[in-house]
Amino acid sequence: MSAPESRAWHRMRVQEAALPFVVILLAVIGTVLKGHQFFSAGNMWTVLVQASVAGTVAVGMTFVIATGGIDLSVGSVMAAAAIIGGHYFPESGAFGFMAATVVAAAALGALNGVAVAWLRVVPFVATLAMFASARGIAQQVSHQTPVPLYHLEALAAIGSKRVLGVPIPAIVFLIVVALGWVLLNRTRYGRYVIAVGGNREAARIAGIRVRPILFSVYLLVGVCTGIASVLQTGQLASASPVVGLGLELDAIAAVVIGGTSLAGGRCTMVGTFFGILTFALIFNLLTHMHVESQVQQILRGVIILGAVVVQRRAE
Amino acid sequence: MSALLTVRGLVKEFPGVTALAGVDLEVEAGEVHCLVGQNGAGKSTLIKCVSGVVAPTAGTIALSGGQLASGRPGAALLAGVATMYQELDLVPDLSVAANIFLGHEPRLGPLLDLRTMRREASALLARLGHPSLDPDARVGALRPADRQLVSMARALSRQVRLLIMDEPSAILDPPEVDALFEVVRRLTAEKVGVIYISHRLDEIARIGDRITVLRDGRTVASNLPATTPVDELIHLMVGRSFGDVFPDRAEPTADVVLRVSRLRRPPHVVEASFEVRAGEILGIGGLVGAGRTELLRAIAGLDLATGGEVEVAGRVLPRGRPDVAVGAGLGMAPEERKSQGLWLGWSLVKNVTISHLRKLGRGPFTDAASERRAADQHLRSLQVRPEDPMRLAAELSGGNQQKVVLARWLLHSARVLLLDEPTRGVDVGAKADVYQVIADLAARGLAIVMVSSELAELIGFCDRILVMREGAMVGELRGEEATEEAILRHALRTASDPPRSEAR
Numbered sequence: 001m002s003a004p005e006s007r008a009w010h011r012m013r014v015q016e017a018a019l020p021f022v023v024i025l026l027a028v029i030g031t032v033l034k035g036h037q038f039f040s041a042g043n044m045w046t047v048l049v050q051a052s053v054a055g056t057v058a059v060g061m062t063f064v065i066a067t068g069g070i071d072l073s074v075g076s077v078m079a080a081a082a083i084i085g086g087h088y089f090p091e092s093g094a095f096g097f098m099a100a101t102v103v104a105a106a107a108l109g110a111l112n113g114v115a116v117a118w119l120r121v122v123p124f125v126a127t128l129a130m131f132a133s134a135r136g137i138a139q140q141v142s143h144q145t146p147v148p149l150y151h152l153e154a155l156a157a158i159g160s161k162r163v164l165g166v167p168i169p170a171i172v173f174l175i176v177v178a179l180g181w182v183l184l185n186r187t188r189y190g191r192y193v194i195a196v197g198g199n200r201e202a203a204r205i206a207g208i209r210v211r212p213i214l215f216s217v218y219l220l221v222g223v224c225t226g227i228a229s230v231l232q233t234g235q236l237a238s239a240s241p242v243v244g245l246g247l248e249l250d251a252i253a254a255v256v257i258g259g260t261s262l263a264g265g266r267c268t269m270v271g272t273f274f275g276i277l278t279f280a281l282i283f284n285l286l287t288h289m290h291v292e293s294q295v296q297q298i299l300r301g302v303i304i305l306g307a308v309v310v311q312r313r314a315e
Numbered sequence: 316m317s318a319l320l321t322v323r324g325l326v327k328e329f330p331g332v333t334a335l336a337g338v339d340l341e342v343e344a345g346e347v348h349c350l351v352g353q354n355g356a357g358k359s360t361l362i363k364c365v366s367g368v369v370a371p372t373a374g375t376i377a378l379s380g381g382q383l384a385s386g387r388p389g390a391a392l393l394a395g396v397a398t399m400y401q402e403l404d405l406v407p408d409l410s411v412a413a414n415i416f417l418g419h420e421p422r423l424g425p426l427l428d429l430r431t432m433r434r435e436a437s438a439l440l441a442r443l444g445h446p447s448l449d450p451d452a453r454v455g456a457l458r459p460a461d462r463q464l465v466s467m468a469r470a471l472s473r474q475v476r477l478l479i480m481d482e483p484s485a486i487l488d489p490p491e492v493d494a495l496f497e498v499v500r501r502l503t504a505e506k507v508g509v510i511y512i513s514h515r516l517d518e519i520a521r522i523g524d525r526i527t528v529l530r531d532g533r534t535v536a537s538n539l540p541a542t543t544p545v546d547e548l549i550h551l552m553v554g555r556s557f558g559d560v561f562p563d564r565a566e567p568t569a570d571v572v573l574r575v576s577r578l579r580r581p582p583h584v585v586e587a588s589f590e591v592r593a594g595e596i597l598g599i600g601g602l603v604g605a606g607r608t609e610l611l612r613a614i615a616g617l618d619l620a621t622g623g624e625v626e627v628a629g630r631v632l633p634r635g636r637p638d639v640a641v642g643a644g645l646g647m648a649p650e651e652r653k654s655q656g657l658w659l660g661w662s663l664v665k666n667v668t669i670s671h672l673r674k675l676g677r678g679p680f681t682d683a684a685s686e687r688r689a690a691d692q693h694l695r696s697l698q699v700r701p702e703d704p705m706r707l708a709a710e711l712s713g714g715n716q717q718k719v720v721l722a723r724w725l726l727h728s729a730r731v732l733l734l735d736e737p738t739r740g741v742d743v744g745a746k747a748d749v750y751q752v753i754a755d756l757a758a759r760g761l762a763i764v765m766v767s768s769e770l771a772e773l774i775g776f777c778d779r780i781l782v783m784r785e786g787a788m789v790g791e792l793r794g795e796e797a798t799e800e801a802i803l804r805h806a807l808r809t810a811s812d813p814p815r816s817e818a819r
Contacts, residue, residue, distance in 0.1 A: 186680055186681060187676075187679045187680050187681060188672045188673065188676055188679055188680070188681055189679060190681075191665070191669070191672060191681060195658065195669060198658045198660065198661070199654070199655070199657075199658050201649075201654070201655040202654075202655050202656060202657060202658060203669075204617055204637050205615070205617065205637065205647050205649060205655060205656065206641065206669045206670045206723070207637060207638045207640070207641025207642065207670050208638065208669070209638045265658070265660065266660065
């Protein structure tokens with residue numbers, strides 16, 4: 001009885017430790033193939049910026065998956081939040097827009113949380129419904145056209161300015177990862193999240209309020225999605241109703257490749273970070289090798305499947 | 316006469332552990348051979364070797380003189396060895412007939428021959444003395460006893476010569492155990508040999524023919540008569556005697572800590588009222604399904620009571636709020652320890668501190684050092700083995716896992732403990748340990764409510780016994796009145812009673 005349990009635990013630790021080497025390996029391969037065109041400070045920042053949107057969402061997604069749930073709606077919510085911010089608050093200044101976007105995403109996440117925690121809808125179904133509706137909100141409000149936001153200079157700065165040589169999206173992403181790690185591993189809340197995901201009945205018996213915990217993780221991924229939405233909108237300098245297509249896939253894949261169990265209760269923020277980095281490096285390298293984006297999309301599925309198969313084998 | 320099954324010098328080494336260190340076993344056709352030993356003595360490994368699930372490191376297994384290919388479950392099945400495991404290996408969503416013939420369904424060409432399957436299933440059930448069980452019934456809807464019958468019919472459907480039964484009675488009520496024994500006798504009358512494993516030693520004299528005792532992976536006594544006194548068996552199993560299993564206890568004080576008044580959760584709990592004083596151990600007896608677990612769950616707020624009140628140390632608990640109950644000092648150790656009591660993949664420290672994190676950290680943050688210090692102190696005081704508090708809960712024996720759950724409530728300074736079958740799955744040697752821990756907790760002034768199916772435990776250990784039947788409290792026994800006969804009389808009396816009105 002003990003063997004599979006501790007083996008799975010062990011596997012997660014191994015994976016956590018192995019992923020940095022995968023990242024280094026990818027960097028070496030890239031350097032060998034493409035030289036300093038690939039291995040340059042500029043390109044490394046580009047990789048982090050490319051990873052920042054899905055990566056920020058993946059931090060929240062780690063908490064959701066830790067409870068044994070899933071959030072399929074993040075891509076649609078990202079678009080809806082950006083459009084709501086851009087359409088209703090274009091004159092509130094950059095920070096007004098940012099606040100509105102994050103609050104909108106958090107509100108949609110909270111709806112998911114209510115559906116899962118109190119209405120007891122299966123997370124897959126609850127967030128699939130939101131996946132459809134939030135995209136609809138984005139398209140309806142925007143009349144299917146992007147909302148230009150060039151006039152919000154502080155917003156556009158996200159895509160153009162650097163702080164101490166580091167692009168702003170990369171900074172935000174790294175801060176969110178660090179906060180996520182602390183929240184998951186060093187707070188009572190994080191312990192409760194893992195407890196609920198690992199054994200819901202034991203958590204109730206131990207006196208943990210399960211429903212508020214379940215609710216909170218969807219709220220949390222909503223906030224992360226709102227931040228990601230601001231990063232994305234800043235880079236485009238406009239709010240678009242078609243952003244975030246396939247975002248849920250990238251975020252969930254990074255979490256799972258990182259070693260977090262879809263069954264809940266076993267999760268690693270470090271794994272998620274390197275999972276997203278691995279993904280971003282692979283596609284950056286493919287782009288440098290002039291692989292077409294359609295082909296990259298095919299490879300995306302192959303890589304996810306391959307990673308999970310390798311994990312199973314490792315067991 | 317050559318024996319049906321002959322096991323000679325069986326050795327099984329797992330990495331780092333010797334599970335079997337030389338086991339001999341001989342089973343005759345038509346006998347019930349009881350296999351006893353503590354958890355970890357090697358019973359499970361032995362039967363896994365015989366049924367081919369595990370390949371032994373050394374030694375021989377022969378059926379009617381013919382060597383069994385080792386480590387091949389298919390070969391063992393073909394040779395006529397069938398095993399009924401503790402966890403019933405049935406598919407709940409399939410019918411009785413489909414389960415019986417799972418893996419060797421009768422066919423008409425490529426299609427299932429449902430008619431033959433149904434007819435033969437009925438014939439098998441009739442052979443077991445239960446012709447009324449419907450072969451079309453969904454197994455998930457059956458009572459545990461009937462499910463077991465399906466397991467046995469499945470074993471019979473394979474021309475069984477040797478049937479291995481691992482703790483078949485663990486989930487059964489006394490009348491169901493009687494029925495089970497009746498079926499076993501029918502099998503032995505057909506010259507089937509039976510290996511019977513049970514922790515309930517009192518059953519052995521009733522059903523067994525001979526006994527083999529295992530200890531630490533070795534056969535320490537074989538072919539004992541079934542009339543061997545229980546004390547002697549226990550002595551062989553643990554290497555010491557049974558006399559002082561139940562510790563001496565102090566008198567409870569006068570303060571009532573837990574007061575349950577007119578608590579209702581029909582149909583499982585029709586109405587329950589009782590009080591428990593500090594230092595008192597209240598036993599709750601009754602048959603499986605009498606509503607005892609449901610009563611504990613309703614008290615703890617895990618299931619929503621529809622009426623009545625629970626008061627802990629003078630504080631009335633809101634209904635359906637287990638978190639408030641824990642906050643008020645009410646702790647529970649559920650029967651399903653592995654699936655409800657613990658996080659098996661967590662360290663002992665985390666399992667102990669989970670209900671008390673608020674007091675062990677700074678602000679919203681946890682503090683690993685103070686968690687470890689607090690957990691270590693209580694794990695030590697309960698003598699949990701192994702001593703390393705960073706071990707995973709999954710690696711501990713049943714008795715030690717139970718102590719980890721108790722350590723949690725000790726750390727949380729609980730006032731009331733609800734224990735559901737606290738010694739189930741705990742082996743004989745470790746039971747005395749668990750009793751001692753519970754007695755110590757009572758001596759510290761905790762009020763303890765303990766549900767148990769073991770009559771000896773209720774009588775020898777509890778201050779007072781309440782008996783439940785069909786969701787109602789039907790009797791209170793204390794001191795001299797508390798006899799096995801009295802408990803069973805209360806638990807069983809059904810014939811003369813009017814049917815429950817609240818049942819639906």
